[in-house]
Amino acid sequence: MAPEVFNLAQTPITCHSFSADHKQVAVSLNSTDAQIFTRQGASWTLTETLAEHDKLITSIDWAPNSNRIVTASQDRNAYVWQQTPDPETGKLIWKPTLVLLRINRAATHVRWSPKEDKFAVASGARAIAICSFDPENNWWVSKLLKKPIRSTVLSVDWHPNNVLLAAGSADMKARVFSAYIKEVDDKPAATVWGSKLPFNTICGEYASPAGGWVHAVGFSPSGDALAFASHDSSISIVYPGGPTIYNIRISSLPFVTLTWTAEDTIVAAGHDCQPVVFSGSEAGWQGVGSLDDSTSGKAAGGARSGFGGASSVGRLNSAAFSTFRDADTRGQSGAGATTDTKVLTVHQNTITSVRPYEYRGGRVTKVSTSGVDGNLVIWDADDVSAGAGLAKQMGGMRM
Amino acid sequence: MDNAFRKIDIDAYDEDVLQEEELFDADPRDPAQVLDDAKQRQGAVRSALARSDVVGALNTVLENAPYGPNVEEAKAVTLQTLLTILNTTKSTEIPAVIKALSQDGQDTLMKYLYKGMAMPGWGDISGSVLLGWHEKLTEVAGTGCIVRTMTDRRTV
Numbered sequence: 050m051a052p053e054v055f056n057l058a059q060t061p062i063t064c065h066s067f068s069a070d071h072k073q074v075a076v077s078l079n080s081t082d083a084q085i086f087t088r089q090g091a092s093w094t095l096t097e098t099l100a101e102h103d104k105l106i107t108s109i110d111w112a113p114n115s116n117r118i119v120t121a122s123q124d125r126n127a128y129v130w131q132q133t134p135d136p137e138t139g140k141l142i143w144k145p146t147l148v149l150l151r152i153n154r155a156a157t158h159v160r161w162s163p164k165e166d167k168f169a170v171a172s173g174a175r176a177i178a179i180c181s182f183d184p185e186n187n188w189w190v191s192k193l194l195k196k197p198i199r200s201t202v203l204s205v206d207w208h209p210n211n212v213l214l215a216a217g218s219a220d221m222k223a224r225v226f227s228a229y230i231k232e233v234d235d236k237p238a239a240t241v242w243g244s245k246l247p248f249n250t251i252c253g254e255y256a257s258p259a260g261g262w263v264h265a266v267g268f269s270p271s272g273d274a275l276a277f278a279s280h281d282s283s284i285s286i287v288y289p290g291g292p293t294i295y296n297i298r299i300s301s302l303p304f305v306t307l308t309w310t311a312e313d314t315i316v317a318a319g320h321d322c323q324p325v326v327f328s329g330s331e332a333g334w335q336g337v338g339s340l341d342d343s344t345s346g347k348a349a350g351g352a353r354s355g356f357g358g359a360s361s362v363g364r365l366n367s368a369a370f371s372t373f374r375d376a377d378t379r380g381q382s383g384a385g386a387t388t389d390t391k392v393l394t395v396h397q398n399t400i401t402s403v404r405p406y407e408y409r410g411g412r413v414t415k416v417s418t419s420g421v422d423g424n425l426v427i428w429d430a431d432d433v434s435a436g437a438g439l440a441k442q443m444g445g446m447r448m
Numbered sequence: 449m450d451n452a453f454r455k456i457d458i459d460a461y462d463e464d465v466l467q468e469e470e471l472f473d474a475d476p477r478d479p480a481q482v483l484d485d486a487k488q489r490q491g492a493v494r495s496a497l498a499r500s501d502v503v504g505a506l507n508t509v510l511e512n513a514p515y516g517p518n519v520e521e522a523k524a525v526t527l528q529t530l531l532t533i534l535n536t537t538k539s540t541e542i543p544a545v546i547k548a549l550s551q552d553g554q555d556t557l558m559k560y561l562y563k564g565m566a567m568p569g570w571g572d573i574s575g576s577v578l579l580g581w582h583e584k585l586t587e588v589a590g591t592g593c594i595v596r597t598m599t600d601r602r603t604v
Contacts, residue, residue: 175464199466220466259555260472261599281599282592298551300590 052340052395053427055093057086062419063106064402069113071406075099076419077106083120083130085143093425101128101145108158112165118143119168121156127170127180129189148189150178158204164211166233171202177216179228179248194226194249204265204306208272212237212246215275217263223277223285225253241273241289255287258296264305264319269312270411274331276315278304284317284327286334295334297327306403310413310430316340318400318418322392326433340416341394342434397422472516472601479518486514486522490529497536503548505533510549510556515602523604528571530560535577542584554589558597559604561585 063077074093075085083106085097104124111118118130127148132141150156154173161168170178170191175198178191200220207214214228227246229237242252253275257263261281268275275287282303286295302320309315318324323341327334391397398421406427407415418426459465475482489508496505509530514522537545546554564570564578585593 199470221471256473259596259600260602261596280595282595298555298592298596300592302591303595 050429050432052429054395055425056423057093057425058423060423061398061421062401062423062425064108065417065419065425066109066111066118066404067406067417068111069116074425075109075111075118076425077109077120078423079105081105081122081124083109083118097143099128099130099143099145102126104155107156108160110159110161110168112161115165117161117165119148119159119161121159121170123155125152125154125156125172126150127156127159127168127178127189129168146189148178148180148191150180150191151193152176152178154201157202160205160207162207162211162228163209167211167228167230169205169207169214169216169228171205171216173201175200175202177202177205177214177226177228179214179230181230181233192230192248194228196249197251197254198224203262206267208240208242208268209270210237210240210272213240213242213252213268213272215266215268215277217266217277217279219262221257221260221262221279223255223257223263223266223275223279223287224251225275225289226251253287253289253292255285255292255294257281257285258283258298261303264303265307265317267307267309267315269309271312274312276307276309276317278307278317278319284315286315286327286329288331293331295329297334297336299325299336306400308403308405308413308416310405310416311411314430316403316416316430318403320399322394322396322398322400322420324400324403324416324418324428326430338433338435340428340430340432340434341396342432395426396420396424468601469517475514475516475519479522482514482519483522483525485512486525486529490525493529493533497533502533502537502541502545506530506545506549506557507553509533510553510560513556513560513604515604526604527560527563530557531564531572534581535572535574539580542581543588546581546585546588551589554585554593555596555600556604557581558585558589558593559600562597563604 058078061079063079065074065076067074073085073087075083077083081102083099084095086093087096102122102124104122106120106122108121121127127150128145130143130145133144135142150170152172152174156170156172158171167181177194180189180191183190198218200218202216202218204217205214212229212234214226217223225242227250229246229248237246257279259281261279263277263279265278278284280303283296283298304317304319307315307317313328313330315327316324323339325339326337328337329335400418400420403416403418405413406417413430416428416430492508493505513526561578561582564573
């Protein structure tokens with residue numbers, strides 16, 4: 050099935066998060082506001098604007114069960130938004146509650162825990178704020194995970210047990226922490242990551258192989274494996290038992306976001322503008338292809354075949370590139386040459402976020418992506434095409 | 449408007465600042481030993497080239513290449529050895545040679561190509577040879593290989 054493509058804006062979409070029923074989506078259009086779009090047939094209309102932050106919003110997460118939205122921003126604040134009836138009109142409005150994060154740098158990423166009683170805010174202050182609700186004072190309080198983070202934390206992801214937290218950081222490490230809060234959590238059962246888990250226990254620390262910032266982290270659905278994507282154009286999958294680490298170096302530009310769709314499948318996306326699928330198990334991992342079938346349905350493809358053999362060099366195979374190449378090698382310019390400046394992928398620029406969209410039978414069957422091109426795309430997660438020149442470059446390597 | 453404050457090195461006031469050497473694992477070998485190794489490899493490479501075994505010669509140089517601080521001389525020797533190989537390989541052989549390298553080897557080779565291009569006129573660096581290798585290496589290993597060269601703090 051072809052992916053559903055929606056153009057929400059002419060500005061980058063920093064992040065997106067769907068409501069539980071998928072009828073609404075909260076996005077940040079690279080601004081200080083979070084905007085809620087509501088689906089009307091085949092299009093999305095802006096229905097609500099959540100304006101409270103005074104710097105760029107970096108991350109949004111919509112809790113599916115408690116229907117609360119949390120937003121994190123460069124203004125060092127986070128707000129929890131809850132729908133409450135307006136005292137005068139009785140109409141439902143989104144009411145913000147400030148969270149006391151106690152960080153002195155931007156908040157970069159936020160995620161609700163699976164039980165939705167806590168959330169984690171990554172920040173540039175070399176810390177992760179674990180926030181939980183204090184009913185006595187009616188506000189959200191935070192506890193900071195600090196050691197041994199040496200630089201900005203770029204992403205966080207919760208383990209299904211509601212206690213462990215993975216974090217990827219600009220000090221080139223992915224870590225697994227315990228974010229156990231006495232007042233909120235029951236004593237967690239032992240996992241492959243450890244059995245004694247007081248707050249700020251480090252259950253694992255893994256470096257990116259060629260020194261890239263760790264942009265994205267994700268626990269597998271069972272929580273027994275961790276994947277992280279780093280800026281050295283590689284993705285690593287960690288099984289803590291061994292510990293076994295599979296590192297796959299890719300031949301294209303780095304990924305900045307990833308999500309597991311099943312215990313044996315990961316979808317990652319980033320600067321290469323297309324969601325790439327990896328599959329494997331504890332015995333090994335490899336790239337299997339792309340969700341973006343960049344060869345079909347693009348009639349202009351034939352005209353670009355002149356670049357032919359070198360098509361594996363990613364996005365160089367674009368019309369803009371061939372325009373300049375024709376001007377250089379054949380003296381052709383303007384007229385005659387194609388004026389099409391589209392790249393061959395569905396997303397026309399970096400993908401900023403990939404998230405699970407639809408579950409069926411314990412698997413994620415659809416994923417959603419948002420990009421710098423202002424597009425929101427919903428992909429069929431099983432519709433994998435072996436992208437040209439992609440699979441052959443990606444053999445799993447055991448470390 | 450006064451903007452001198454923008455030039456203040458705020459890291460100097462931060463006792464917990466991230467230092468350059470914390471960004472990668474240091475080479476466990478002694479600098480003198482690294483230099484020794486580099487010189488020994490020169491001989492091994494020459495004999496491999498005499499047998500016209502380009503892949504073997506490249507693997508010898510690229511494996512455990514010196515990186516990090518305090519090994520500048522070993523780095524120079526290694527670069528010189530590598531240039532001998534690059535300059536003597538026929539351009540038609542290059543793709544096959546590159547495909548025979550491991551991913552590690554390809555990444556390290558890319559680092560040396562960029563190091564060479566950053567030092568025009570040094571030793572017997574030839575820009576056109578380096579660019580020829582760079583083109584072929586990018587075709588095989590992709591842009592990801594260039595990205596790894598840029599991010600890796602273990603500079604050669």
